[in-house]
Amino acid sequence: MGKLIVVSSGKGGVGKTTTCVNLASTLAHRGLNVVLVDGNLTTPNVGLHLGLTKFPITFNDVLKGNASLEDAIYVHPLGFKILPGSLSMRSFSEVNSRHLKRSLIELRDMFDIVLVDSAAGLGNEAMSIIKQADELLIVTNPELPAITDAFKIINHAKEIGIPVKGVVLNKVQGKGHDLGNQAIESLLETPITIEIAHHHDMRQALYKKTPFVHMRPNHHVTKKYHSLAHKVHTGEYVRRIEELEAENSFLRSILKTLGFNSK
Numbered sequence: 001m002g003k004l005i006v007v008s009s010g011k012g013g014v015g016k017t018t019t020c021v022n023l024a025s026t027l028a029h030r031g032l033n034v035v036l037v038d039g040n041l042t043t044p045n046v047g048l049h050l051g052l053t054k055f056p057i058t059f060n061d062v063l064k065g066n067a068s069l070e071d072a073i074y075v076h077p078l079g080f081k082i083l084p085g086s087l088s089m090r091s092f093s094e095v096n097s098r099h100l101k102r103s104l105i106e107l108r109d110m111f112d113i114v115l116v117d118s119a120a121g122l123g124n125e126a127m128s129i130i131k132q133a134d135e136l137l138i139v140t141n142p143e144l145p146a147i148t149d150a151f152k153i154i155n156h157a158k159e160i161g162i163p164v165k166g167v168v169l170n171k172v173q174g175k176g177h178d179l180g181n182q183a184i185e186s187l188l189e190t191p192i193t194i195e196i197a198h199h200h201d202m203r204q205a206l207y208k209k210t211p212f213v214h215m216r217p218n219h220h221v222t223k224k225y226h227s228l229a230h231k232v233h234t235g236e237y238v239r240r241i242e243e244l245e246a247e248n249s250f251l252r253s254i255l256k257t258l259g260f261n262s263k
C-alpha cells in the first residue's frame with residue numbers, strides 16, 4: 001500500500017504546486033509509481049503548471065460520481081501520473097465527501113506515492129483532504145505571515161492526529177529580511193526539512209509549463225528537489241547528521257576566514 005502525502009500551507013502562493021510538480025518528477029525519476037492529485041478542487045493549478053488544461057475527464061467528474069478513477073488519470077511525459085481538477089467547479093459543496101474519501105483510499109492501493117496538492121488554509125476544502133493524509137508536508141516562506149499561518153496548520157494537524165513529516169522552506173533569499181532558520185524552527189516547533197532558494201527561473205519554468213527540475217537538471221535547486229524526493233521516499237525527513245555536519249563545517253570555515261577560532 002502506498003503513502004498519501006498532502007502538500008499544504010497556511011498562506012496561499014508560497015509554492016505548493018511548484019513543490020508538487022517538481023517532487024512528482026523527482027519521485028518518478030527514482031522509479032516510483034507516483035500520482036499527483038489536484039486537491040485544489042475549486043481553483044485547480046496543477047494542469048496550469050504543466051500546460052495541460054483540456055482533460056476530457058477530471059477528478060471532479062469522479063467526485064460527482066460520473067466517472068471512474070482510472071478514466072481520470074493521465075500519464076505525464078516525465079513518468080508520473082496526474083489526476084487533474086476541472087476549472088468548471090464553482091463551489092466545494094458540489095463535492096461528495098464520501099466519493100472523495102473513497103477515491104483517496106483507492107489511489108493508495110494503486111500507487112507507491114499519492115501526492116496531493118491541497119488548497120491553502122484550514123477551510124472545508126483543505127480539511128477534507130488533510131483528514132485523509134498519512135503524512136503532511138508543509139510549504140512555507142521565510143517571512144512572518146507565512147510562518148504564523150503554517151503554524152496554525154501544524155497545530156491543527158497535531159490536534160487531529162495527522163503527522164506533519166516535513167517543512168519545505170521555499171523562496172529563501174538568504175537576505176537579512178528573511179527570518180532565520182532557528183527562529184522558524186522554534187516558531188513552528190518543527191524542523192525544516194529542506195530549503196529551496198528563491199530563483200527567478202521558477203517563473204520561467206511556469207511560463208514553459210514544465211517542472212524546474214526538467215528545465216534545469218543540473219541546477220543546485222534541482223539537487224534540492226532530488227534530496228527532498230529521497231527524504232519523502234525513505235521517510236527520513238529530518239536533516240541527516242552528515243548534512244548538519246557539512247553545514248557546520250561550512251560555518252566553521254567561514255568563522256576561521258573571519259579570524260574566529262572555533263572548533
Ligand SMILES: Nc1ncnc2c1ncn2[C@@H]1O[C@H](COP(=O)(O)OP(=O)(O)OP(=O)(O)O)[C@@H](O)[C@H]1O
Nearest residue numbers: 012013014015016017018120171197198199202203
Ligand atoms: N523557489 C521559488 N523561487 C521563485 N519563485 C517561486 C518559487 N516557488 C514558487 N515560485 C513562484 O511563486 C508563485 C506561486 O507558486 P505556486 O503556484 O506554486 O504557489 P501555491 O502555494 O501553489 O499557490 P496557491 O496557494 O495559490 O495554490 C508562482 O509564480 C511560482 O513560479
Ligand SMILES: [Mg+2]
Nearest residue numbers: 016017040045
Ligand atoms: Mg497551488
